[in-house]
Structures are given as structure tokens and as C-alpha cells.
Amino acid sequence: xxxxxxxxxxxxxxxxxxxxxxxxxxxxxxxxxxxxxxxxxxxxxxxxxxxxxxxxxxxxxxxxxxxxxxxxxxxxxxxxxxxxxxxxxxxxxxxxxxxxxxxxxxxxxxxxxxxxxxxxxxxxxxxxxxxxxxxxxxxxxxxxxxxxxxxxxxxxxxxxxxxxxxxxxxxxxxxxxxxxxxxxxxxxxxxxxxxxxxxxxxxxxxxxxxxxxxxxxxxxxxxxxxxxxxxxxxxxxxxxxxxxxxxxxxxxxxxxxxxxxxxxxxxxxxxxxxxxxxxxxxxxxxxxxxxxxxxxxxxxxxxxxx
Amino acid sequence: xxxxxxxxxxxxxxxxxxxxxxxxxxxxxxxxxxxxxxxxxxxxxxxxxxxxxxxxxxxxxxxxxxxxxxxxxxxxxxxxxxxxxxxxxxxxxxxxxxxxxxxxxxxxxxxxxxxxxxxxxxxxxxxxxxxxxxxxxxxxxxxxxxxxxxxxxxxxxxxxxxxxxxxxxxxxxxxxxxxxxxxxxxxxxxxxxxxxxxxxxxxxxxxxxxxxxxxxxxxxxxxxxxxxxxxxxxxxxxxxxxxxxxxxxxxxxxxxxxxxxxxxxxxxxxxxxxxxxxxxxxxxxxxxxxxxxxxxxxxxxxxxxxxxxxxxxxxxxxxxxxxxxxxxxxxxxxxxxxxxxxxxxxxxxxxxxxxxxxxxxxxxxxxxxxxxxxxxxxxxxxxxxxxxxxxxxxxxxxxxxxxxxxxxxxxxxxxxxxxxxxxxxxxxxxxxxxxxxxxxxxxxxxxxxxxxxxxxxxxxxxxxxxxxxxxxxxxxxxxxxxxxxxxxxxxxxxxxxxxxxxxxxxxxxxxxxxxxxxxxxxxxx
Numbered sequence: 001x002x003x004x005x006x007x008x009x010x011x012x013x014x015x016x017x018x019x020x021x022x023x024x025x026x027x028x029x030x031x032x033x034x035x036x037x038x039x040x041x042x043x044x045x046x047x048x049x050x051x052x053x054x055x056x057x058x059x060x061x062x063x064x065x066x067x068x069x070x071x072x073x074x075x076x077x078x079x080x081x082x083x084x085x086x087x088x089x090x091x092x093x094x095x096x097x098x099x100x101x102x103x104x105x106x107x108x109x110x111x112x113x114x115x116x117x118x119x120x121x122x123x124x125x126x127x128x129x130x131x132x133x134x135x136x137x138x139x140x141x142x143x144x145x146x147x148x149x150x151x152x153x154x155x156x157x158x159x160x161x162x163x164x165x166x167x168x169x170x171x172x173x174x175x176x177x178x179x180x181x182x183x184x185x186x187x188x189x190x191x192x193x194x195x196x197x198x199x200x201x202x203x204x205x206x207x208x209x210x211x212x213x214x215x216x217x218x219x220x221x222x223x224x225x226x227x228x229x230x231x232x233x234x235x236x237x238x239x240x241x242x243x244x245x246x247x248x249x250x251x252x253x254x255x256x257x258x259x260x261x262x263x264x265x266x267x268x269x270x271x272x273x274x275x276x277x278x279x280x281x282x283x284x285x286x287x288x289x290x291x292x293x294x295x296x297x298x299x300x301x302x303x304x305x306x
Numbered sequence: 307x308x309x310x311x312x313x314x315x316x317x318x319x320x321x322x323x324x325x326x327x328x329x330x331x332x333x334x335x336x337x338x339x340x341x342x343x344x345x346x347x348x349x350x351x352x353x354x355x356x357x358x359x360x361x362x363x364x365x366x367x368x369x370x371x372x373x374x375x376x377x378x379x380x381x382x383x384x385x386x387x388x389x390x391x392x393x394x395x396x397x398x399x400x401x402x403x404x405x406x407x408x409x410x411x412x413x414x415x416x417x418x419x420x421x422x423x424x425x426x427x428x429x430x431x432x433x434x435x436x437x438x439x440x441x442x443x444x445x446x447x448x449x450x451x452x453x454x455x456x457x458x459x460x461x462x463x464x465x466x467x468x469x470x471x472x473x474x475x476x477x478x479x480x481x482x483x484x485x486x487x488x489x490x491x492x493x494x495x496x497x498x499x500x501x502x503x504x505x506x507x508x509x510x511x512x513x514x515x516x517x518x519x520x521x522x523x524x525x526x527x528x529x530x531x532x533x534x535x536x537x538x539x540x541x542x543x544x545x546x547x548x549x550x551x552x553x554x555x556x557x558x559x560x561x562x563x564x565x566x567x568x569x570x571x572x573x574x575x576x577x578x579x580x581x582x583x584x585x586x587x588x589x590x591x592x593x594x595x596x597x598x599x600x601x602x603x604x605x606x607x608x609x610x611x612x613x614x615x616x617x618x619x620x621x622x623x624x625x626x627x628x629x630x631x632x633x634x635x636x637x638x639x640x641x642x643x644x645x646x647x648x649x650x651x652x653x654x655x656x657x658x659x660x661x662x663x664x665x666x667x668x669x670x671x672x673x674x675x676x677x678x679x680x681x682x683x684x685x686x687x688x689x690x691x692x693x694x695x696x697x698x699x700x701x702x703x704x705x706x707x708x709x710x711x712x713x714x715x716x717x718x719x720x721x722x723x724x725x726x727x728x729x730x731x732x733x734x735x736x737x738x739x740x741x742x743x744x745x746x747x748x749x750x751x752x753x754x755x756x757x758x759x760x761x762x763x764x765x766x767x768x769x770x771x772x773x774x775x776x777x778x779x780x781x782x783x784x785x786x787x788x789x790x791x792x793x794x795x796x797x798x799x800x801x802x803x804x805x806x807x808x809x810x811x812x813x814x815x816x817x818x819x820x821x822x823x824x825x826x827x828x829x830x831x
Contacts, residue, residue: 037730161417162415164417164418167407167409167410168407168410168418171407171408172405172406176407178405179367179389179419180368180388180389180392181418287467287582291409291451292409292449296408296409
């Protein structure tokens with residue numbers, strides 16, 4: 001019984017950073033902007049979070065720093081693509097490269113240093129109820145933030161007027177501009193929200209998942225988050241499903257490798273990617289629904305004529 | 307800033323524009339425009355494409371910023387810096403190219419332009435009530451991507467009316483409507499006028515301007531060239547004011563012996579499944595175009611004309627090779643180049659990006675479309691391009707079609723829409739194709755150039771080719787065609803010979819009346 005609970009807990013820990021980064025990118029893409037710099041923003045958040053936590057001794061300050069660093073780093077992308085109308089794909093890729101390099105440079109003095117870890121939630125009595133107590137009331141704070149964030153984004157996008165406006169900009173920025181909607185302002189805020197989320201996801205890596213700084217510790221999670229958004233056809237609950245499927249198969253194959261199952265380890269390592277793609281493709285077979293949810297102006301630069 | 311209102315008119319002016327100027331680079335799109343719109347009038351803004359009408363209304367609606375000039379609203383000077391400001395003043399706009407979001411519902415689209423915080427369901431109820439009271443029924447829950455162009459325009463109009471504007475700007479509203487839908491719109495406009503609202507009506511359809519407008523302002527090359535009362539003018543005199551010279555009428559010589567001429571283009575039971583969720587399926591289309599004749603295909607935009615053109619031109623291949631036959635041979639499995647090599651020529655609807663590569667020179671665009679069919683003339687041994695031959699062929703087309711341009715061999719994007727269209731049509735005519743298929747030959751082209759293109763198409767047919775013209779412009783089809791078929795919801799009606807066709811009959815078919823019932827309905831009415 002304890003093993004099952006432990007496995008479920010590790011799945012949640014593995015899925016949380018993917019979910020947070022992907023939900024942030026989902027909002028960015030729903031506004032019609034494609035930011036391929038998730039990996040770079042994430043690693044910047046990780047190094048910023050670790051650094052602030054290490055220097056102040058407070059993991060909470062570290063987490064806050066991770067969010068701020070991510071948002072500021074995405075501002076660079078926003079200025080380039082939105083104000084200067086550069087190519088979003090090229091700018092996003094360079095943001096990732098810049099983030100990986102810059103974080104390595106900033107982090108040289110942090111390598112091998114002991115980090116601080118965010119404590120798990122611990123409510124007296126309740127958290128020690130067997131199974132349920134630990135699963136529901138005994139996880140790290142970022143896990144609860146990720147779930148609340150997903151629910152909040154769903155509510156925001158599909159229940160509020162501002163969310164509707166954001167979706168309309170993603171559908172057609174020229175139409176939105178003609179109606180007098182401030183396209184660029186919305187997109188700035190969306191991109192910075194995405195950056196803050198990627199930073200938070202990075203902070204989770206260096207303050208919860210493995211509380212230390214290792215170069216390249218995001219290990220491609222930013223790219224997985226990007227893929228999740230597309231395969232989930234830009235719908236938040238599917239991103240949640242995708243992140244947890246990925247996390248589950250990831251943890252599952254690690255255990256399988258540990259047991260020494262006679263299957264090539266390369267195949268097992270590729271399983272999480274395969275499983276996630278297969279499941280998300282199967283649930284997005286409805287072409288019409290996909291069309292409705294795909295932001296039609298995704299990746300196109302917008303230059304208002306005045 | 308003088309806020310005094312000139313008292314030259316019997317009614318108070320709602321909007322006054324003085325000396326409004328907009329400069330794009332070296333082009334003065336609007337040059338010291340003066341315009342007065344009185345309360346409770348329908349004011350027409352006339353002019354050819356490129357005369358500056360759209361630029362002017364964009365400045366009035368705040369989407370463009372004027373370089374100089376003043377705007378007075380109800381007598382006081384205003385600066386309209388954004389569409390939001392325009393809406394607050396009481397200016398509403400129905401756009402020519404709809405500003406709707408396809409992936410959202412009608413109600414959501416309406417909600418986006420209203421700045422109150424009321425829930426979507428309240429807005430939907432209001433929109434439904436208003437739409438029925440004006441006789442423009444609308445289902446607020448339907449997805450815009452699923453709606454016809456006429457229905458989309460209703461959303462635009464209802465959205466505009468819900469903002470209770472004092473001035474409504476309509477940019478070419480009837481270009482996508484059936485004659486019957488247009489009648490409905492005119493009733494709505496007259497009702498709005500009786501409620502004291504002002505309307506600025508932009509159109510190049512002179513008959514309807516004469517019918518509903520109280521006053522007209524005519525623009526040419528960015529300048530106001532005259533004011534008039536359209537009811538006292540004739541369509542010809544209005545056209546003269548717009549163009550600045552007489553427009554040559556298109557001459558259609560009688561076509562003799564067409565019934566026995568060989569069929570050059572045959573479409574047999576052509577069907578196609580929708581490629582995307584918002585596309586129209588083609589249903590069992592049959593059509594024969596014989597040597598020497600021009601067949602027109604009418605229809606409200608978005609009824610499958612685009613899908614039909616793609617299928618016939620070879621942009622999409624057919625399962626059944628016999629469903630498209632060119633000069634008696636099956637062509638359904640051939641690509642565009644394959645069909646071109648059989649003697650067919652195609653002019654798609656979009657000029658830039660589809661008909662021509664915008665950033666390439668005219669000569670390069672010529673080579674792109676004709677390197678296969680004119681391989682010997684344009685491409686030498688070892689695949690080297692004969693630049694000289696291509697250049698002189700481009701110049702030949704430019705002279706033949708009277709293409710006006712600023713450089714000897716400019717980029718396609720540097721030409722105005724009408725001139726580029728003349729080049730693209732000329733590029734195909736220059737081959738003397740035996741089958742010519744044109745989608746929207748004169749869309750957005752000024753009257754002089756349009757007459758030129760139409761005359762050239764008729765002459766091509768009379769010299770023994772088969773010509774198929776798809777158009778939303780009924781006037782054009784009546785000028786060009788020997789018979790007119792109507793496309794509705796992916797089905798094509800049997801072409802009516804021009805002698806039997808009337809606006810009413812074609813209009814009913816466009817609205818979806820059964821082909822057999824159209825005539826019957828007319829007799830009853």
C-alpha cells in the first residue's frame with residue numbers, strides 16, 4: 001500500500017512542472033503567440049529560484065524569485081516579437097538557447113551547493129490519515145498551485161469576458177484590432193503570464209523536485225510542455241490529462257527499468273512520449289472541435305496600420 | 307478650431323469632415339476631403355476602387371489616424387483616436403471584409419464589441435429580439451464558421467445596432483448578398499432613417515445608390531470631385547463622375563452554332579467531401595462548356611465556388627478521373643500543370659499569394675505559371691531560363707492588357723489590385739487557351755479595367771475557346787455570359803440561357819430555391 005502511495009506521489013511531482021509550464025504556454029498560444037522559449041524560461045526560473053533560496057535561506061522567496069525571473073525573461077521575447085514584430089519561431093528558439101547558456105553561467109557558483117526545499121503540506125492529524133491524507137493533504141505547495149492554476153485558467157478562458165477577448169485575438173488579430181481591442185497589450189500580458197508559469201515550473205524543479213542546481217536540469221521538459229499544448233488541442237483539462245499520463249508512464253518505466261524487465265531501456269525511455277502522443281491524438285479525433293480550439297492567428301506577427 | 311456649423315443645409319449636420327488627409331508613403335490616399343452628413347439621411351460615398359473610400363471611413367472609425375484635417379461631431383471638434391472612441395461617440399461600422407471570429411458563436415462575437423459586462427446569455431437574448439424586430443433572424447448560438455456570408459453580415463449589422471449608434475457606416479454591404487437579401491437590407495436601412503439615424507453608405511452599385519440614398523459624395527483619386535442628389539442622376543452620369551471619363555460598354559457578339567460545337571470542358575457527377583469542418587461539400591455537379599461560349603456561375607460567396615474551382619483547376623485531384631474532362635480527355639487525376647498542358651488556363655480568386663507571388667517581378671510570375679506549357683520558349687537547354695524571352699513576353703502582356711505600373715518590371719505587390727488582375731488574366735489569355743476558367747475576374751477592379759477584362763474574355767470565347775466565369779457580381783455575369791448557372795450549398799443548377807435569365811430568377815436560385823421551382827415562383831409572384 002505504501003509503495004502505491006509513493007508511486008502516485010512521485011507521478012504528481014513529475015507531472016507538476018509540465019502542467020504549470022504547459023498551462024502558461026496554453027494562455028500564450030490562445031492569444032495567438034507561439035513562444036518556443038519555454039525551456040529557456042524554465043531553466044532561468046530554476047536557477048533564479050535556487051539562487052534566491054540559497055542566498056536568503058527561504059524556499060518561498062526562491063519560488064517568488066523563480067516566477068519573477070521567468071516573467072522578466074519572457075518580457076525580452078515580448079518586446080522582440082510584439083513591439084518589433086520579429087519572427088516568433090526564431091525569437092523563441094533563441095530565447096531557449098540564451099536561457100540555457102545564461103543559466104549555466106549564473107549557476108557556476110551554485111553547483112554542488114545544498115539547496116533549500118519547500119516543505120510538504122502537513123496538517124496535523126489529517127495529513128497522517130493513511131493514503132488519502134498523504135495524497136490529498138500532504139504534497140508540496142506547488143502541486144496545489146498547479147491544480148488551482150489549471151482550474152483558474154479554464155474559468156478565465158471560457159467563463160470571463162477578458163478570456164473571450166483573449167481567445168478572439170488568437171482567432172483573428174485583425175478583426176480584434178478593428179473592434180478596438182488592444183491586441184498588443186493583451187499579448188504582452190499573456191506572454192508574461194506564460195513566462196511566470198515557466199519560471200514557477202523551473203522553481204519547482206530546483207526547490208522541490210531535486211533541491212539543488214544542476215546545469216540543464218530542465219532536461220527538455222519545456223519542449224514536452226510545448227508539445228502537450230498542441231496535442232491537447234489548446235484545452236486546459238486535456239493538458240492536465242496529458243501531463244499526468246506523461247508523468248505516470250515516466251515513473252512507470254523508471255520502475256520497470258529498475259526491476260530489470262528484459263526490454264531495451266531506450267524503448268522504455270521513449271514510452272512516455274509515445275503514450276502521451278497516442279492518448280492525446282485519440283482524444284482529439286474530433287476535427288471540428290480541434291478547428292474551433294486552434295488559435296487561427298498563431299505565430300503570425302501583428303503590425304497594426306495607423 | 308472653429309466650432310461653428312455652416313448653416314447651408316436645412317438639417318443639422320451630425321458629422322462634418324474638413325480637409326481630412328491621409329498619406330501612405332508617396333501615395334495621398336485621401337486629399338483634403340470635405341464631407342457633411344445630416345441627421346436622418348442616407349449619404350452615399352461613391353468612388354472606384356482605390357479612390358480612398360475605405361481609407362476615409364477607417365479614419366472616421368478611428369482605425370486609421372489622419373495626417374491632417376478636422377472632424378466635427380454634432381458641431382464640436384473631436385479626435386477619433388481609436389474605434390473605442392468612435393463607438394462612444396455613437397459611430398457604428400459594418401465592415402466590408404467582415405471583422406468576425408469564425409471559431410466563436412454569434413453571441414460571443416456580438417459580446418466582444420459591446421463594452422458592458424452583461425453575461426453572454428443576456429446579450430444573446432437581446433440580439434435575438436432585435437434581429438427579429440428588424441426581420442433579420444439570427445441564431446445567437448450558432449458558430450460563425452458555419453454561417454453563410456449573408457448570415458454573417460446580419461451578425462455585423464445586429465452587433466452594430468446593439469451599440470445604438472447615431473451614425474452607421476456600411477462598407478459595400480450588398481456585394482455578398484442575393485438581390486432578395488439586399489432588398490431586406492434596404493428595408494432595414496429605411497427604417498433606421500425613419501428612426502432619425504444617419505447612414506454613410508459606401509457602394510459602387512449605382513442602381514442601389516439611386517434607390518435608397520438622399521445625397522452622394524463622389525471621390526476620385528483621393529479627392530472629392532462632386533456632391534449630387536443621386537435620384538436626379540442616371541447611372542451613367544454617376545459612373546462618369548466616378549471614373550472621370552466615359553466607360554466603354556462591353557459588346558457581346560451573338561454566338562452562333564454553339565449547340566453543335568465540341569464540348570471542351572465537361573464536368574460529370576463531380577462530388578467532393580468537405581476538406582475542413584467549415585468547407586462546403588460539392589454534390590454531383592454536371593456542366594458542359596462548349597467551344598465559343600461563356601458560361602457564368604453565380605452564387606453567394608461561400609456556397610462551394612472556391613471548392614469547385616480547386617477541383618476543376620487541379621489544386622485538388624479527383625478520385626474519378628472522368629469527373630473533369632478537358633478537350634474530350636479525362637483530366638480528373640492530373641495536376642494543375644497536367645491540365646494546363648492539355649490547353650486549360652486558370653485564374654484563381656486571390657490575386658496576391660495565390661494568383662501571383664507578391665514579392666516576385668511580373669516576368670518571374672509569368673515564368674512560374676508558364677514554365678511547363680511554354681517550356682520551349684522560356685527554358686533553354688540544361689534548364690537555363692531565357693530571361694530575355696520571358697521579359698519580352700511580360701512586356702507583350704503588359705501592353706496588350708494596358709497594365710499601368712511604375713517600373714518596367716515591378717514586383718507583383720507593387721501594382722494596384724486592378725492592374726495586377728489585368729496582368730494575371732492577360733498572362734493566361736496570352737497563351738490562347740482552349741479552356742479558360744476564371745474565379746472572380748474583376749473583384750475589386752475599377753470600371754475601366756473591368757470592362758477591358760470582360761471584353762477580352764468574350765473575345766477569347768468567340769475565337770473558339772470555352773470560358774467558365776465564377777463570379778458574385780450579377781451585373782458582370784449578365785454582361786459576359788451566354789448562360790448562367792447558380793451554385794448553392796455545393797450544388798450547381800442547370801445553366802439558364804441568357805435570354806431566359808432575369809435578376810429575379812437567378813436571385814431566387816442563389817437564395818436556394820429549387821431549380822425547377824424558380825420559374826414557377828416567379829409566375830406566382
